[in-house]
Amino acid sequence: MDDVVLIDHPLVQHKLTLLRRKDTSTNDFRRLLNEISTLMAYEVLHDIPMHPITIETPLETMTANVIDGKKVVFASILRAGTGIVDGMLTVVPGARVGHIGLYRDPKTLIAVEYYFKMPGDLAERDVVVVDPMLATGHSAVAAVERIKEYSPRSIKFVCLLTCPQGIEALHSAHPDVPIFTAAVDRELDENGYIVPGIGDAGDRIFGTT
Ligand SMILES: O=P(O)(O)OC[C@H]1O[C@H](OP(=O)(O)OP(=O)(O)O)[C@H](O)[C@@H]1O
Ligand SMILES: O=c1cc[nH]c(=O)[nH]1
Numbered sequence: 001m002d003d004v005v006l007i008d009h010p011l012v013q014h015k016l017t018l019l020r021r022k023d024t025s026t027n028d029f030r031r032l033l034n035e036i037s038t039l040m041a042y043e044v045l046h047d048i049p050m051h052p053i054t055i056e057t058p059l060e061t062m063t064a065n066v067i068d069g070k071k072v073v074f075a076s077i078l079r080a081g082t083g084i085v086d087g088m089l090t091v092v093p094g095a096r097v098g099h100i101g102l103y104r105d106p107k108t109l110i111a112v113e114y115y116f117k118m119p120g121d122l123a124e125r126d127v128v129v130v131d132p133m134l135a136t137g138h139s140a141v142a143a144v145e146r147i148k149e150y151s152p153r154s155i156k157f158v159c160l161l162t163c164p165q166g167i168e169a170l171h172s173a174h175p176d177v178p179i180f181t182a183a184v185d186r187e188l189d190e191n192g193y194i195v196p197g198i199g200d201a202g203d204r205i206f207g208t209t
């Protein structure tokens with residue numbers, strides 16, 4: 001699949017298997033998602049810009065590279081994106097965080113926006129849109145469309161799980177946005193849930209029903 005990066009590292013896959021189980025507690029679900037997100041950040045951010053600085057080691061002066069964490073924006077699709085942002089901030093603590101509030105209308109599955117707040121100067125920043133689930137793709141397509149209004153330097157999309165329909169929808173609407181995921185599941189069920197899946201990501205993270 002073009003422009004889908006499947007993060008199949010054994011540590012990620014092991015934790016994903018534990019997280020999928022229906023008897024995994026809210027506490028463990030949140031912790032596992034946090035850990036997976038930290039591991040995924042390593043792959044997602046493999047090409048962010050670096051610049052050289054001069055430092056003193058105990059032995060001599062040298063030039064070495066650093067990233068500019070402030071130029072990275074984690075854009076969380078509420079609610080469930082929060083579960084990924086926390087893990088990614090562990091490795092890029094200086095990143096900026098944007099929020100886009102969207103919920104799926106349970107009947108039409110259309111994404112409805114209720115909140116939008118991004119950092120300024122997106123033209124100078126690389127945006128990583130995060131949401132555990134890319135199902136019909138309606139939420140991801142709407143979120144990327146809104147963020148593009150501010151012309152960021154680049155956009156990537158990161159999810160925990162997707163399915164062929166979600167990939168197709170996001171790629172047709174935004175072919176320039178690469179997708180990073182830990183799994184591509186079989187399909188959507190009649191209610192628009194990914195199967196085998198993990199159930200409702202927001203409910204499992206926050207312990208709601
Ligand atoms: O690809 P889609 O078909 O749009 O589905 C994916 C969306 O559904 C879930 O959010 P939900 O609407 O349940 O909101 P929540 O995070 O507040 O629970 C999930 O976190 C995605 O945002
Ligand atoms: O399987 C799914 C699909 C959409 N949203 C979820 O939380 N889970």
Ligand SMILES: [Mg+2]
Pocket residue numbers: 200201202203
């Ligand atoms: Mg939900």
